[in-house]
Amino acid sequence: MMSQNDNGTGRIRKFTDEQVKRLHQASLEILERTGVLLYSQEALDLAQKAGIPVTDGNRIRIPPDKVEWALSVAPKRVDLYDRHGKLAMQLAGYNTYYGTGSDCPNVIDHRTGERRPGLLRDIEEATRVCDALPNIDFLMSFCIPNDVEPNVYDRYQMRAMLMNSIKPILFVTLEFSGTRDAVAMAEAVAGGAEEFKRRPLAALYINVTAPLRHNEEALQKLLFMAERGLPTTYTPVVLRGASGPVTLAGAIALANAGELAGLVLAELKREGAPVILTGGVNDMFDMRFMLDTYAAPENRTALLEVAHYYDMPIFGLTGCSDSKIPDEQAAAEAAFSLLLETQGGAQMAHDVGYLEGGLSDSIEQVVICDEFINYIKHFMTPIEVNDETLALDVIDEIGPRGDYLGSQHTLAHYKQDWYPKLLDRGSRDRWVAGGSKTLRQRARERVEAILATHQPEPLSSDVQHRLDELVAAAT
Numbered sequence: 001m002m003s004q005n006d007n008g009t010g011r012i013r014k015f016t017d018e019q020v021k022r023l024h025q026a027s028l029e030i031l032e033r034t035g036v037l038l039y040s041q042e043a044l045d046l047a048q049k050a051g052i053p054v055t056d057g058n059r060i061r062i063p064p065d066k067v068e069w070a071l072s073v074a075p076k077r078v079d080l081y082d083r084h085g086k087l088a089m090q091l092a093g094y095n096t097y098y099g100t101g102s103d104c105p106n107v108i109d110h111r112t113g114e115r116r117p118g119l120l121r122d123i124e125e126a127t128r129v130c131d132a133l134p135n136i137d138f139l140m141s142f143c144i145p146n147d148v149e150p151n152v153y154d155r156y157q158m159r160a161m162l163m164n165s166i167k168p169i170l171f172v173t174l175e176f177s178g179t180r181d182a183v184a185m186a187e188a189v190a191g192g193a194e195e196f197k198r199r200p201l202a203a204l205y206i207n208v209t210a211p212l213r214h215n216e217e218a219l220q221k222l223l224f225m226a227e228r229g230l231p232t233t234y235t236p237v238v239l240r241g242a243s244g245p246v247t248l249a250g251a252i253a254l255a256n257a258g259e260l261a262g263l264v265l266a267e268l269k270r271e272g273a274p275v276i277l278t279g280g281v282n283d284m285f286d287m288r289f290m291l292d293t294y295a296a297p298e299n300r301t302a303l304l305e306v307a308h309y310y311d312m313p314i315f316g317l318t319g320c321s322d323s324k325i326p327d328e329q330a331a332a333e334a335a336f337s338l339l340l341e342t343q344g345g346a347q348m349a350h351d352v353g354y355l356e357g358g359l360s361d362s363i364e365q366v367v368i369c370d371e372f373i374n375y376i377k378h379f380m381t382p383i384e385v386n387d388e389t390l391a392l393d394v395i396d397e398i399g400p401r402g403d404y405l406g407s408q409h410t411l412a413h414y415k416q417d418w419y420p421k422l423l424d425r426g427s428r429d430r431w432v433a434g435g436s437k438t439l440r441q442r443a444r445e446r447v448e449a450i451l452a453t454h455q456p457e458p459l460s461s462d463v464q465h466r467l468d469e470l471v472a473a474a475t
Contacts, residue, residue, distance in 0.1 A: 011344070012343040013344075014302045014305065015305050020309045023256065023280075024309060024310075026250075026253035027256040027260055028067055028257075028260075031257050031260060031261060032064060034061075035059050035062070035212070036059070036214060036258065037213045038058050038059075039058060039213070040219035042220075043223065044058055044060070047062075047265070050268050062261060062264055067260050067263075067264055069267070070263045070264040071263070071310055073267050074263060074312065075272060075313070076092065076313070077092040078091040078231045078276055078313040079091070079199075079200075080202075081200060082167055082168060083166035083167075083189060083190075085199045089168055091276060091314065092313065093347075094345040095347055096342045096346055096349055097137035097347065097349065098349050098350075098352050098373050099138035100126065100130060100136065100139060100140045100350065100351070100352050100353050101140050101142070102141040102157075102171075102172045104118060104142065104361040105144050105359060106118060106359055106360040107119075107142075107143050107360060107361050108361070108364065108365075110363050115325075117146040118143025118144050118361070119147045120147055120148055120160060122145070122363075123141060123143060123156075123157055124160045124163075125363065125451060126142040126361070126363050127139055127164035127165050129363050129447055129454075130165060130366065131164060131165035131167060133366070133370040134374070135370045135371075136370055136373075137167065138167055138168040138169065138350075139167050139169045140170050140172070140350055141158075141172060142353075143361050152174075152471070152475050153174070154173045155178065155181050155182070155471045158182045162189050162459065163456075163458075163464065166456070168203075169202040169203075170202070170203050171186075171205065173204070173221070175217055176217050176220040178474070179221045180224070181470050181474055182202070182204070183202075183230065185466075185470055188463050188466040188467060196230075197228060200231055203231040203232055203233070203276065204221060204225050204230070204232040205233050206221050206222055206232055206233055206234050206262075208258060208262065210236055210238075210258070211238060211255050212254075212257075212258065214261065218262075222269075223266070226267075226269040226275075227269055227273075229272070231276060232276065233277075233348075234259055234275060234276075235315065236255055236262075236281075238255040238281070239285040240283065241285045241287065244282065248298055251280070251282035252282060253280065254280070255281055255282050256280030256306050259277050263277070274313070275312070276314065276348060277310065277313065278303055278304075278307060278314065278315045278317075279306035279307030280303040282299070283296070283299055292358070293322055294321070295321050295334075295337060300337060300340040300341065300344065301340050301341060301344030304344045314346055314347040315347070315350070316348060316349035317337075317341070317350060318337045318338050318340075318341035318342075319337060319349070319351055319354070319366075319372075320333070320334065320351040320354035321333040321354065321355050321365070322355075322356065323355055324356050324360070326355070326362050326368060326440050326443065327440070330365055334365065334368070335372045338352075338369065338373060339372075339376050352369045353365045364447060367422070367443040368422065368440075370422075371423060374418070374421075375418060375423075391409055422439065422442055422443060423439070
């Protein structure tokens, strides 16, 4: 089914309005009938004070009117800014922005082609490359740096991203204390706590144990960010057939219920707290291999429609692959997911470059996806139909015997077409003369060219010193 957005571009829908409404009602029934477990006394106190029943020690059953209230007071738009305070992302409507993923244990070394544990240098280099890529809008930490203190590696990640790019950041923290430090780092870069709140250059990504079991650290992070009016996601993931129903509708309803529970708590902590929803994120659990599958067609777009139904800011997942290296499978799966998630309206679409179901990351793959995103942006641009583009006078002037190569109309408009920088369209002879390079080889060369020439804008020495102090204190 296709729908139309404001500018007339076709959009994908998999559910009818009535089906989306039924998914919402199912989530409300789960929250009121089954309820959720909260492993945080602060969260339980908030619920009890709001008149939400608490039973069995830490089980709450949320009435539908509390959910509807939370949806009514939550911001319908989240804005993120770059280091200079310039608006960079406006999470609303069908605006789509693309970013990398976080915390992969491994990387595909673009110099050797080998899979190995991630290092701090990989985060620094990936951030520098993404700072230069025109179609990567925000950053995540790329990989786990296995060469630093394991209990505080999230501080090293945050410092590396802040120092090597001016783009907005979606950060992940190991523990609640890491959230405090990351916010302190962002405040130092933004120019203080109030300036960071007014123009946030970073948001927090919170993973939750399960839709019906909300762990203490996830709730601590959520309420901390809500109290300060800072943006965050709140994402309990369902593995279909393992941690939730195998059916897509049931998985979406369950995952969405978990997100709505988090939204209610955030709004109880501070009315108007900015929360970014997914609409019920779920992954296929491949029963043949007992593995989480990222690039399955069942994972695409359906859940986004619930978040659009709420008119809430949306967190999406795209540009990922279950392939082990940047190969033909990786290119195909990434391209499919990028196009479909864009058409579905995923606003903050992360995991560009993910391979192996999130176990490996690749700068080469990010560069390849940057090209695909540029292709998709051109595809999604509405086609103008007017006197100039219909060119009836030009057609009549040139007539049946002429050609258009030298016409002023061609010269005025040919650059409006899309010309790739990485994909090859030349002749075979030209390709052979250039070394018969594969797409991956060309991507590798672009990575090296960026690293050799692009220097990210440095932070001031006093801000760098403040970041170093925070990392050293945590270590």
